[in-house]
Amino acid sequence: MIEITSKCTGCSRCVPVCPFGAIHVADKKAVVGEACTLCGACVQVCALEAIEISRPEASADLSAWKGLWVFVETAPVLKPGKGGHLEITDAKTLKPVTHELLSAGRKLADELGQELCAVLVGDQVEGFVDELASYGADKVYLVQDEALKDYNTDLYAMVVIGLIAKHKPNIVLYPATYVGRDLAPRIAAEIHAGLTADCTGLSIKDGLLLQTRPAFGGNIMADILCPNMRPQMATVRPNVLRKDEPQPLKKAALVRETPKIDKNVARVKTLEKRITAVHGEKKIDQANVIVSGGRGVKTKDKFKVLEELADLLGGAVGASRAAVDMGLKPKTQQVGQSGTTVMPRLYLACGISGAIQHIVGMRASDVIVAINKDPNAPIFSVAKYAIVGDLHDILPRLAAGLKEKKK
Amino acid sequence: MPGLDAISRGLMFDSLKQYAKRRIPYDLLRELDRKNEFPADILKEMYDTDILGIHLLLIPSEYGGLGGNTFDITRVCEALAHIDLGIATSVFATFLGSDPIRVGGTEEQKRHWMGRIAKEALLVAYGATEPDAGSDLVALTTRATHVVKNGKIVGYRITGNKQWISNGGVADVITILAAAPGGPSWFLVEKTAEGFSANHHEDKYGIRLSNTAGLALDDVYVPADHLIGGVEGQGLLQAQAVFGYTRLMVAAFGLGAGWEALETAIRYSQQRIQAGGPLSKKQGYMLKLIVPNAVKLEAARAYIEETAHRLDGDEHGLQTEGAIAKLSATEAGNKTAEDAIQALGGYGYTKDFPVEKIKRDVKITCIYEGTSEIMEMTIQRGRWQEHLKSRGQYYEGQAAEMDRLQAECPSVGAGSAALALRALNQVLEQVRLQRLTRHQHVSMRLGELIAQAETAAAFARAAAQPHYSESVRFDAEAWQAMSRVYAREAALDLCLKGTKLILGAGPLPEGFVQALGLDAALAAQAGSLEDQDLIARKLTEVFKSR
Amino acid sequence: MRTVVCVKQVPDTTEVKVDPQTGTLIRAGVPSILNPYDHFAVEWALKLKARHGGEVTVLTMGPPQAKAVLQLALALGCDRAMLLSDRAFAGSDTWATSYALARAVKKIGKFDLILCGQQAIDGDTAQVGPGVAQSLHIPQITFCDSIEVEGRKAKVQRHIDDGYEIVEAKLPVLCTMSLPHAHPLPWPSFPKVAQARSKVLEVWTAADIGAEPEKIGLKGSPTQVHKVYPPPLRAKGTVFTGSASEMASKLLDILRQENFIKP
Structure with missing residues (x-):
């Protein structure tokens, strides 16, 4: 239900912002038409708080909510620019986490016997539809507008709230990225939906989405359910869920949605973006091989052999929080709960004791090899191969061995 | 005195801890310790009211301070001792140095001098000790003579030497005890006074960050209004009046330094793997080097805090209690630091770990503000009078209180504490009958036994409370187990050591051992091992490895 | 400028450990602190106050003990503090917490800026600010x-x-603050702590902020914690010991075996 209270003076501010053109002013008072989806965009701009939305308790009919949605995040393609820094280009790509969400979502949707839908919002992004289908989407909701070229909290929230209100999905998944973590709670607050942050596991339990996430700095895991409200929403940590091999022949139904987008809804405007990542510096979040060092490496100088090994193996150098705190490596290379979660094919942990907050950030790696002097170091509990010994003696020999092979 | 609330205290100590973490890391302490250097800049920052303003806690609110009460001050002393006892001593010296003003100064003097200490963050020193006058201040040789103008005393000229004065070389103002024509009196001397000079910073075993220096006063002139209280001859009384709580402060130093060493050892024990498991899982290690020290320190905490609350509840003097607190806490702190070195093995013996420094530092707490031996004498003297005056009812009364507590709360070892107090009563009575106090050794050992029995009673009282002091890091299960362990040991020690004392000096009368309650004290030992295992486990839970 | 800072009292998660036998959190000896991100938000609120004048109100929801973090904020220079404390708030998830805090902000009155920490270190959700x-x-x-x-x-x-x-x-806008690496947070001096005792600290109940009962506490929380358990550890791998050169060649074998280098 939407109600215009007596506070309304007919100022018309809400009229242009309605994505569905459902509001007009008559007799100095706003009037809401049937096109209204209860998206709430008008409430945001009303200075007099004259618009009240009350949503029917979702519990009234949970079965009306169907389908599993994945919010698709695109990212600009970067190219090397001046001074070694990377620069943003106009080209976009799908963030890899989208593939992970669709792959995981596919299995959950099958178990529920419901559709897997991708929500694709942006400008000139239609080209991604087939890619989304290849990772499992049955349907793609496409909203394209010049104003949606870059992510904007207000615009994107308005669009997605409108879609949810209209199509009533059972589940909505978002990536736990800067964008997903900015957008999802805003939507949840508006529609009184449950939202579980930063999940590392998803499954179905008694028809409900069972959401698994770490808490207390990774010291415990919690399983979260949302039994009485819809949709069930979660942000999901990148690099944790497996992505499947794409199936290029699979097609998805395309549903174009054309809400009216008013740029003025965007109250926060981006003045400039700066990329601080340096060209050539391997990023840990997408590396196939990570050679990671901890307190045991001791000095910046002694990190060099790790860098050499990473080069030889075509990987990136990571670091534990202790090593970052000691100033041996920048924060961008930190693996763990308070750094980046990684899932490389090979994780070589050198002189890392394995605090829980580190382990939660790397335990999904395919093969974990740990080198530590202390045979009881907790890192060994997650390692496939545990090498007990001094990294300062072992690593230079390993590097020499690898170089020998390269010749 | 009302003092601060728990939240404010907690916030102040958090600020202190954060400051220390940022500004005084162990590497710096180690370097200053090696160089025997007083960190003047750190002390200046700690007194800076925009950074910490720690000295304000020691100054009454009417003179621009924060009006911390005795409990607040013991708590801040403990917190300081966790950081460095040398720095703690420097702060303490300002407090001690301003004490004669607070206790004996005229209103005018208090307003002027306390106000200046608060506002100008003056470092103060307490100039009592002399080369030939330590705890025995009567042997004072520093002299103050009248300067008379027009038949009126307008000032004094002070001549003499002071020794081992904390902050001596760095203080802005020194309170000097000198023999005036009317008797020992306190004078305020500013460091700029002509004829005043400080000797070199002593090369000490520990607390090397604390400036300790001899002072030379050569015909130093001070105006008449620098005589504290305006009346000559009050000096010794003024000095005595504060021992109750100044000794409590040193007790808190022993507690803080002891815990710092023990925490290091407990955390280390969980990381150090020997023969397939961490040391913390080895009963032999924990029950020898860790648990007994935790128990003694927490018993001392209970006694210190009980005494602090009594002083804040407007009881005066409490010199015997101050002495018991100091003896229990500083000896426990010293022993703990010693054991912590052992607990860390070879590492403990190196300067890479802080425990050897704590050991050197904490030793001073058994020496300054009255040595442990002076404490034993003070305790024995005080309680001997009570025993005689009450005709043996003094400790019987306390034992009866423990009986009642045992009935109410059977899990705190009050029954064992009652056994200790009754045994003490029997021993004191036998000493009286055989006139054994003529042996100084017997008297001083009695001092130690009295401290042990009374500390057991205080611990049982505290452990039976429904809510513990904010300073207690343990739950009731752990703290009550500690209280039981302490009380059991006290019960047996009182019986055995008391009997040994009497036997050593004279005959043991028929029936003495039975009256002593040795059988009950032996029976009370049941369950001791289980309690100690529990404490060992709780200690590793609270002080986790990092 | 009128600023409201939303803060939370949290257990210092760096001190939390899990009992390996029972899988439960060992809370013994774990101190409660002002969430570091919120601490940074308070620092910013005060920095802006120093530049532009105005008033900073600090707001939290929690048990009575949460007063401690408000006192810290007051000691740092905030002007007044509000504690939302009511058994009716118990069990609130991020939705119900956001709702209650928003109601309280409305009661506080006009504001120009709301600052929050980006997330709390116990839950790490980062959802309350946007909420x-x-x-x-x-x-x-x-x-x-x-x-x-x-x-x-x-x-x-x-x-x-x-x-x-x-x-x-x-x-007005709401900003959630992230905490730069190794940033030294401000701590109040002793006299500032003492002075804070005379500042306004009000305790508000659910009724005080006019909260609808079905939107707070467990009832207002869409999400429910189903189960809490320790993170699973992998099965123990193979352990190798030996000389440095033996270990180096063992590593080469492993890399070969796992197809990271060509045989």
């Missing part, structure tokens, strides 16, 4: 490093992938 912003119908800027206010506009630096952006918004 409050949406409930108040004001714009949000999340994961911020710094804020400049000029007239009625805020210019904010915030994190994005691989870098940062500068954004601009009209006041």
Whole structure:
């Protein structure tokens, strides 16, 4: 239900912002038409708080909510620019986490016997539809507008709230990225939906989405359910869920949605973006091989052999929080709960004791090899191969061995 | 005195801890310790009211301070001792140095001098000790003579030497005890006074960050209004009046330094793997080097805090209690630091770990503000009078209180504490009958036994409370187990050591051992091992490895 | 400028350990602290107050003990503090918490800026800030490093992938602050702590803020914690010991075996 209270003076501010053109002013008072989806965009701009939305308790009919949605995040393609820094280009790509969400979502949707839908919002992004289908989407909701070229909290929230209100999905998944973590709670607050942050596991339990996430700095895991409200929403940590091999022949139904987008809804405007990542510096979040060092490496100088090994193996150098705190490596290379979660094919942990907050950030790696002097170091509990010994003696020999092979 | 609330205290100590973490890391302490250097800049920052303003806690609110009460001050002393006892001593010296003003100064003097200490963050020193006058201040040789103008005393000229004065070389103002024509009196001397000079910073075993220096006063002139209280001859009384709580402060130093060493050892024990498991899982290690020290320190905490609350509840003097607190806490702190070195093995013996420094530092707490031996004498003297005056009812009364507590709360070892107090009563009575106090050794050992029995009673009282002091890091299960362990040991020690004392000096009368309650004290030992295992486990839970 | 800072008292998670036998959290000896991100938000609120004048109100929801973090904020220079404390709030998830905080902000009155920490270190959700912003119908800027206010506009630096952006918004706006690495947080001096005792600290109940009962506590929380358990550890792998050169060649074998280098 939407109600215009007596506070309304007919100022018309809400009229242009309605994505569905459902509001007009008559007799100095706003009037809401049937096109209204209860998206709430008008409430945001009303200075007099004259618009009240009350949503029917979702519990009234949970079965009306169907389908599993994945919010698709695109990212600009970067190219090397001046001074070694990377620069943003106009080209976009799908963030890899989208593939992970669709792959995981596919299995959950099958178990529920419901559709897997991708929500694709942006400008000139239609080209991604087939890619989304290849990772499992049955349907793609496409909203394209010049104003949606870059992510904007207000615009994107308005669009997605409108879609949810209209199509009533059972589940909505978002990536736990800067964008997903900015957008999802805003939507949840508006529609009184449950939202579980930063999940590392998803499954179905008694028809409900069972959401698994770490808490207390990774010291415990919690399983979260949302039994009485819809949709069930979660942000999901990148690099944790497996992505499947794409199936290029699979097609998805395309549903174009054309809400009216008013740029003025965007109250926060981006003045400039700066990329601080340096060209050539391997990023840990997408590396196939990570050679990671901890307190045991001791000095910046002694990190060099790790860098050499990473080069030889075509990987990136990571670091534990202790090593970052000691100033041996920048924060961008930190693996763990308070750094980046990684899932490389090979994780070589050198002189890392394995605090829980580190382990939660790397335990999904395919093969974990740990080198530590202390045979009881907790890192060994997650390692496939545990090498007990001094990294300062072992690593230079390993590097020499690898170089020998390269010749 | 009302003092601060728990939240404010907690916030102040958090600020202190954060400051220390940022500004005084162990590497710096180690370097200053090696160089025997007083960190003047750190002390200046700690007194800076925009950074910490720690000295304000020691100054009454009417003179621009924060009006911390005795409990607040013991708590801040403990917190300081966790950081460095040398720095703690420097702060303490300002407090001690301003004490004669607070206790004996005229209103005018208090307003002027306390106000200046608060506002100008003056470092103060307490100039009592002399080369030939330590705890025995009567042997004072520093002299103050009248300067008379027009038949009126307008000032004094002070001549003499002071020794081992904390902050001596760095203080802005020194309170000097000198023999005036009317008797020992306190004078305020500013460091700029002509004829005043400080000797070199002593090369000490520990607390090397604390400036300790001899002072030379050569015909130093001070105006008449620098005589504290305006009346000559009050000096010794003024000095005595504060021992109750100044000794409590040193007790808190022993507690803080002891815990710092023990925490290091407990955390280390969980990381150090020997023969397939961490040391913390080895009963032999924990029950020898860790648990007994935790128990003694927490018993001392209970006694210190009980005494602090009594002083804040407007009881005066409490010199015997101050002495018991100091003896229990500083000896426990010293022993703990010693054991912590052992607990860390070879590492403990190196300067890479802080425990050897704590050991050197904490030793001073058994020496300054009255040595442990002076404490034993003070305790024995005080309680001997009570025993005689009450005709043996003094400790019987306390034992009866423990009986009642045992009935109410059977899990705190009050029954064992009652056994200790009754045994003490029997021993004191036998000493009286055989006139054994003529042996100084017997008297001083009695001092130690009295401290042990009374500390057991205080611990049982505290452990039976429904809510513990904010300073207690343990739950009731752990703290009550500690209280039981302490009380059991006290019960047996009182019986055995008391009997040994009497036997050593004279005959043991028929029936003495039975009256002593040795059988009950032996029976009370049941369950001791289980309690100690529990404490060992709780200690590793609270002080986790990092 | 009128600023409201939303803060939370949290257990110091760096001190939390799990009992390996029972899988439960060992809370013994774990101190409660002001969430470090919120501490940074308080620092920013006061920095902006020093530049532009005005008043800073600090707000939290929690048990009576949470007063401690409000006292810290007051000692640091905030002007007044509000504690939402009521058994009816128990069990609130991020939705119900956002709702209650938003109601309280409304009761506090007019404001230009709301600051929150980006997330609390116990839950790590980062959801309450945006939730409050949406409930108040004001714009949000999340994961911020710094804020400049000029007239009625805020210019904010915030994190994005691989870098940062500068954004601009009209006041009122809600910003969630991220905490720069190794940033030294401010701590109050002893006299500032003592002075804070005479500042206003009000305790409000659910009724005081006019909260609808079905929107707070367990009832108002869409999410429910189903189960809590220790993180699973992998089965123990193979352990190798030996000389450095033996270990190095063993590593080469492993890399070969796992197809990271050619045989």
